[in-house]
Amino acid sequence: MENALGAGLAIGLAALGTGLGIGILAAKAMEGIARQPEQAGVIRTSMIIAIAFVEAIALYALVVSLIMVSK
Amino acid sequence: MHTSTLVNPVITLWIAASLTFLFYFIAGRNAKLAPAGIQNLAEMIIGFFKDEVASMLGENSSKWLPFILALFTFILIGNLLGLIPGLGAPTSNINVTAGLAIVIFLLTHFMGIMEHGLIKYLRSFIPEGIPLPIVFFLIPIELVSQLARPFSLAVRLFANMFAGHTVAITLITLIFFFKSYLIVPFPIIGNLAVSLFEIFAALIQAYIFTFLATLYISSAIEGEH
Numbered sequence: 411m412e413n414a415l416g417a418g419l420a421i422g423l424a425a426l427g428t429g430l431g432i433g434i435l436a437a438k439a440m441e442g443i444a445r446q447p448e449q450a451g452v453i454r455t456s457m458i459i460a461i462a463f464v465e466a467i468a469l470y471a472l473v474v475s476l477i478m479v480s481k
Numbered sequence: 482m483h484t485s486t487l488v489n490p491v492i493t494l495w496i497a498a499s500l501t502f503l504f505y506f507i508a509g510r511n512a513k514l515a516p517a518g519i520q521n522l523a524e525m526i527i528g529f530f531k532d533e534v535a536s537m538l539g540e541n542s543s544k545w546l547p548f549i550l551a552l553f554t555f556i557l558i559g560n561l562l563g564l565i566p567g568l569g570a571p572t573s574n575i576n577v578t579a580g581l582a583i584v585i586f587l588l589t590h591f592m593g594i595m596e597h598g599l600i601k602y603l604r605s606f607i608p609e610g611i612p613l614p615i616v617f618f619l620i621p622i623e624l625v626s627q628l629a630r631p632f633s634l635a636v637r638l639f640a641n642m643f644a645g646h647t648v649a650i651t652l653i654t655l656i657f658f659f660k661s662y663l664i665v666p667f668p669i670i671g672n673l674a675v676s677l678f679e680i681f682a683a684l685i686q687a688y689i690f691t692f693l694a695t696l697y698i699s700s701a702i703e704g705e706h
Contacts, residue, residue, distance in 0.1 A: 459692075462685045466633075469640035476647070 424471030
């Protein structure tokens with residue numbers, strides 16, 4: 411029971427931070443594209459790579475919570 | 482941790498390695514001046530990595546290009562094998578990604594020592610003109626940051642591939658939870674969407690692993706810290 415609660419908290423809090431991070435990233439990238447539409451391709455590529463870095467943090471928490479549940 | 486693949490990861494590793502060899506072997510066997518088919522694809526990948534990734538290494542770029550390309554293609558094919566039912570991605574096993582990350586870690590410091598010599602390489606971690614007491618704080622910080630690099634490389638690739646498999650399994654398990662035929666369309670559509678996202682994640686993660694490995698090696702060779 412405590413394990414499930416902890417696992418839920420672990421992935422939930424990590425998803426909160428990751429969601430905020432990806433939201434800020436996408437908003438700034440859109441501002442950049444709106445400012446300079448001719449650079450849209452470059453900005454989109456680097457945004458996707460940066461999102462993959464942020465997303466990995468949530469996946470660390472996913473692994474931790476899966477370990478917590480399976481114990 | 483239990484393995485999420487039906488086939489032994491060692492077998493899928495060998496499949497990925499053979500496919501990597503075969504891809505470049507077939508692409509380069511009858512090389513024509515006007516590329517077509519598989520040669521065109523290989524030239525596109527080589528051109529992209531030559532301009533975007535290997536250029537970080539400066540004058541050594543052409544020496545390192547085969548290693549970078551082999552690393553990328555091997556990880557990409559390893560990731561994509563997970564989309565074939567019954568095979569499973571070798572990179573969704575933590576031991577495989579940890580092995581790759583340890584190779585990168587050892588190679589980085591080996592190249593740094595080869596390039597600068599042991600004493601000069603170790604000194605390059607500490608900036609010039611810093612008072613002695615601060616150096617004692619810098620050593621553990623630098624040690625942790627160096628050891629965290631292979632850990633994050635391994636866990637990032639592993640977690641991305643493992644998460645895709647887990648979501649697919651969870652969607653299929655819904656059928657057994659609800660014990661009803663009405664739920665069946667939902668896992669099918671969900672699994673289709675997850676598989677499409679997995680193709681994207683496989684490409685991005687293979688690129689990021691290769692990019693970071695090249696970044697670490699280039700920082701060790703050039704001694705910028």
